Amino acid sequence: MVVSCYRQEDFLPRTVAALERALGDRDWQGAIVLAAPGGPLPALSPRWHALAPPGHPPGTSAPLTPGAARMAGCATCGGEWVLFADADVEVESAWVLRAITAAEVAAETGAALAGIGGRLEEWFMDERSERQGSFDLLKVGRDERRVDYLTTPALYRREALLGAGGYDVRLSSEEDFELGLRMRRESHELRSLGMLAGRHWSAPRPSFRELSRRWQTGLCFGQGQVLRLYLGRPGFGTLLRRQWLYVAALGVWTLGLVAVTVWLTSGDARALALWALVPLVGLALMTLRKRSPRLALHSLLTWSLNGFGMLVGLFRLPPAARAAVPGLRAPGAGGAAC
Secondary structure (H helix, E strand, O other), X not given: OEEEEOOOHHHHHHHHHHHHHHHOOOXXXXXXXXXXXXXXXXXXXXXXXXXXXXXXXXXXXXXXXXXXXXXXXXXHOOOOEEEEEEOOEEEOXXXXXXXXXXXXXXXXXXXXXXEEEEEEXXXXXOOOOEEEOOOOOOXXXXXXXXXXXXXXXXXXXXXXXXXXXXXXXXXXXXXXXXXXXXXXXXOOEEEEEEEEEEEXXXXXXXXXXXXXXXXXXXXXXXXXXXXXXXXXXXXXXXXXXXXXXXXXXXXXXXXHHXXXXXXXXXXXXXXXXXXXXXXXXXXXXXXXXXXXXXXXXXXXXXXXXXXXXXXXXXXXXXOOOOOOXXXXXXXOOOOOOO
């Protein structure tokens, strides 16, 4: 059991309690990996190990990437199967038991099942109340089926996970989707059980504060980092299509710079005026779709922010990501990740 915690200690009591209820008296051990300095941890049973991996002592400011935190926990825990969760995900007990059963059946039959996931609900919490957001945050559906990738909570067969190289420790985000690419290339099956796997807790979204947080934490750089890693390799086209909205946003702003240049050099503002219609029309269309000018503006800003973040990620990798967890090797560099 690996729980990655990136300044989400407020949600940990709920997360830890849900996991302990789900697993009960089964033979298990867990690791809570502090990806960044934060507040105090809740009281933990002896089954848990809380760690800040070597190279990331308490008091330092540089966080571990999501992949580095998860693989550090993976190296600490034993077991043929590893359950990954994030500190802000309350795992559903029924899904855990069903996933364990599916893993046991796969082991008995020799099936190629390598990872098990499910549906994730979105829940919001603030000082006044708790409320549900999206019923199916990642649109996996209600039916049990094969999927291209898993997000946490996810139960992985350790041998398959390490054989594919594990989570890539160099990525600030997109680590789940990128791992799915490699798992499929190894002919491993990833399966969603269709049922509720967990509840993702956060402050109310969408919010403009969340956009700032994604930039400050580097979450919006992962799209560019993964494109850089796959440049000239199979999978690049799949990743580029996944980012098409961000690429389109960059294209619009690039045209805007061209229009400004034409105006400054020639004094003719017609190109700039014509370009200004593009974001205005986009805002109008999104307002009709979202039924809210605020949500429409948020969508356009999200695509733009992620587009610029993707551009940054193309040229900047997380500092010392691989050195943060001794023994890790990047996927494709000749071995497993822990």
